[in-house]
Amino acid sequence: MEWAVEVEDMTVAYDERPVLWDVDMQIPKGSLAAIVGPNGAGKSTLIKAMLGLLTRISGSVKFYLDGRLAVSRDDFKRIAYVPQSGSVDWDFPTTVLDVVLMGRYGHLGWFKRPGRAEREMAHDVLKKTGMDAYADRQISRLSGGQQQRVFLARALIQEADIYFMDEPFKGVDAKTEKAIVTLLQEMKSRGKTVIVVHHDLATVKEYFDWVTMINLRRIAMGPVDEVFTSAHIEAAYNARNPLRREAQDVGTAQ
């Protein structure tokens, strides 16, 4: 199988408390992959550490584009990140269109401001996410679902090959969730690799074809049909994880 992402022996800690322990994982190219696990299992930490937004204590992360290793700054511009929508202040003085244009900032040089070409691209991706009618709207006047659509549009305009998304279904209604899933599947059909931090076990089988289950350590990884079993869910969600207990003991002992 051709991998898009390959993680080896990755450990991440906040102070003296390990959050991820010795994680090995791969994501196949062109897959729609879920990362699942209970609250506090380290799902967001996992993708942030993979993207280098958090410091890794050990381990390596490799990305592959067009069958070769990503090395340069330009290569890494082809890897997109959609943060949790709750991580920003939605009262920031800006509009929907402007937020989407931010997705092009990496491609614009010094001094360059987004121009007509970028604005056309922005309207295109806003149409795809069903938000074009809101292009001029102040972002403080968006619902949770609309915020997620705007973030998704901002990622689409990057025209990346590998997408990391942190809980894109959080705070959205059923209709928006459907629309987002359709969009993700369409991205997959165009050969993009989409990695999604997901919390709803009920929809894993329906939405995704690859799953990584974590709880501090990697519990299971593989095609959803083979790996997403009740035994693995049990293992991930029931905190019978000796290292987790040790870690908590260390955490409370001081």
Place this chain on the structure above:
Amino acid sequence: MWAPLSDYTFQIVAAGTMLLGLATGVTGTFAVLRKESLIGDGLSHASFPGVVLAFMLLAVKDLEILLAGAAAASLLCMALIAATVRYTKVKFDAALATFLAAFFGTGMMLMTYVQHTDNPNQAGLSKFIFGQAATMLARDVEITAAVAALILLLAIVFWKELKLVAFDADFARSLQLPVKLTQAVYGLMLVASIIIGLQSVGAILMSSLLIAPAVAARQWTDNLGTMAVLAGLIGAVSCGVGTYASAVVSGLPTGPAIVVAASLVVVASLLFAPGRGMIARAHVRREARRRWKEGDIDVGAN
């Protein structure tokens, strides 16, 4: 009462303070949006021992030397706060408050010590505490103008980086934008804004000139560019009005008059701005309640 306007000293001082207000308004826009309004207060207090130490060590009173000392002390304080937050369990606000008081206390201690020596030159150091715009010379205005121009230039060159880092720093990092450089530019803008205000507004009140214009401007607009320009204008006008008031009314100190003027603009904006102002919001609430009573319920779209 318009006589001061044609007075050369007034013109010099007003030009200096208005340039200051313009620069601090723009810098403050980013500080407010980053929710770092208090950091300006910490840095301005922290700059004071730098002024006194520069004077003690080099025995000169050239403004640029004293301000370089102020900048060095501010930067040291900023580094200490960052290191404390990173390497200890002390939180940002506690670290800020601790170093603010420690630095300012050190400055007061050193200044009192210098005042009791026979150095006749020391008179005037205390003006950096509350500011004394009336002592501004044409040369001082030139320095202020140069630093203000640098601040505005940085804001223009790094505009989209400053904006995105303020809104979503992790995303900026994921785009491979130079986030560390942008943070350094922002820090430089902050420190530069503060040191050019020390002479006229003083270490204690300086942070108001960073925050008040930005807070006022935010009430009137939902656009970052407009907000920055408006904050610059409000800063400049507040400084002009404050300077004028102190020129007309004898005994009225310039720095505090400027801060009062800026604060009045904030109060007026919080009350009267359309959309975000208290009166407009009360009106919207009243309207909504009236409609609910009539059974017209609009819960809004998801």
